[in-house]
Amino acid sequence: MTVYAAPGTAGAIATYRERYDHWIGGEYVAPANGRYFENPSPINGRTFTEVARGDADDIEAALDAAHGAAPAWGRTSVTERALVLNRIADRMEEHLEELAVAETWENGKPVRETLAADLPLAIDHFRYFAGAIRAQEGSISEIDEDTIAYHFHEPLGVVGQIIPWNFPILMAVWKLAPALAAGNAVVLKPAEQTPASILYLMDLIGDLLPPGVVNVVNGFGVEAGKPLASSSRIRKIAFTGETTTGRLIMQYASQNIIPVTLELGGKSPNIFFSDVAAERDDFYDKALEGFTMFALNQGEVCTCPSRALIQSDIYGQFLSDAVARTEAIVQGNPLDTDTMIGAQASNDQLEKILSYIDIGKAEGAKVLTGGTRAELDGDLAGGYYVTPTIFEGKNSMRIFQEEIFGPVVAVTEFSDFDDAMKVANDTLYGLGAGVWTRSGQQAYRAGRTIEAGRVWTNCYHAYPAAAAFGGYKGSGVGRENHKMMLDHYQQTKNLLVSYSPQKLGFF
């Protein structure tokens, strides 16, 4: 067990600056309007740094820097770009523990997760795309003996990226790594709840990138996000968030005729077939952990397995074991490596979760465990904590249909395969899903029938860089991860070449 000292206290391995300006053109630049906003840690609710409150002027300055850098960066050889990405990964690895503590302090998630997941995944993401870009090839089509179509991958130029607050560094890297590998320059706006950890990262890696290739502008959505998303000076916008803002971003993109990538969340079903309980073995234990994954990252994951569907004949026993497993979750100081669940990322998020617990009860769902705000003592008083909560109810209830984005799972039963598929697909969304069974045939059929972009089969919440991630239905447009992501940040140049000296004969 290790308990890390809080940033800003004696013995801390991570220290935030007292104030952060924008990162533009490879240096810190004060906001044009001179304004800053306070940034509290959700662990204790107290402000630990202040951050530039950007607006349209700062976005323009960042776009100037990005446009200045994009042509040369786009012409840099893939060998060189891959080297830069690998150097970034190496630098992050050297500072992994420090970055993990910084990320936990800003977001509230347990440090065991940032140490074992957020940071290692982010590091690997840079390495994956460093490899992918070097292995990428264009193509040729031999139209006829004398005519050849060459296809080249070219970068888009300058792209905009708007980052969510649930995995501030990892989600930024999911967008940055493919964009940079493909040769684009980026203007990135972090979430206003978590504006600082990405700048903590820029402090460490900024010298590895040519100035202007990555620019970070903080601020509120309406003041800084909108001018970025609606700018005619970006060639693409990528956003992770929710549906109404996703629509607004598509609307702005339509005005500028640019592509979008949108990841807008889900209400992921986690399905447990009868044969899971055929034996009390390692697999049964793994399935119970799979159920409890709804509490990972305090449930603040777009793919949170927030609907658990359990087959009727094992329902009572499996659910009873699942409640016991959930009640064994250790809640406490997120900087303690023994802590399994930390703080919700913000006060408004806490309030929203509690409002969902209210409507769940009003609709007649039964609370099997949890269902309250957790009041922690001492240094953690004032933080935003919720006890892991299991509801039992029906799929038509609102707690089964909306991403609560908290440690709240809604459980129901199903009779057979068809019933499971019907309930699983009765949702507006289709981002993630889980299938648990000992039958390969059943697993395959379920995976192909569920309308979701990612079906974890006998596992959950794994995010390797080489597996495509994205939504069906209302969950969004496009994918992240996997080498196919390079296409999202490239355009195709076709040279159609005639090697024949003969005219066509039309004129």
Add this chain to the structure above:
Amino acid sequence: MGAAAGAGPDGGAPARVAVTDAAAALLARLREQHGELMFHQSGGCCDGSSPMCYPAGELLTGDADVHLGDLELPGFTVPVWMSRAQFEYWKHTHLTIDVVPGRGAGFSVEAPEGVRFLIRSRLLTDEEWVALRR
């Protein structure tokens, strides 16, 4: 919670939406800065299920949306919208727009004030449900 009731889209029917006094006072201030306003109820992750407040017309609404009603406030009205698909799952609930300290993401206009609009829900009563289905 109490506070100003909203009107149903056709006036006579029971309201599907309402607003708390605190949220109403905030809307009056926001209107001075941004002009006429609108709400669109979001869904999905992060700040999904939060009501997004925009200058009127900022988000294009259309056949894919349902007009839930209008918040009738002193001297102005704020329409409340939701996507039609989402409404199918929400239609049995009454929504009250409240405000809490916080900082939502998205482009909702209240975020710079250090507060966030929040939906509080209750089930429609049997009488309201019957009247709304007529």
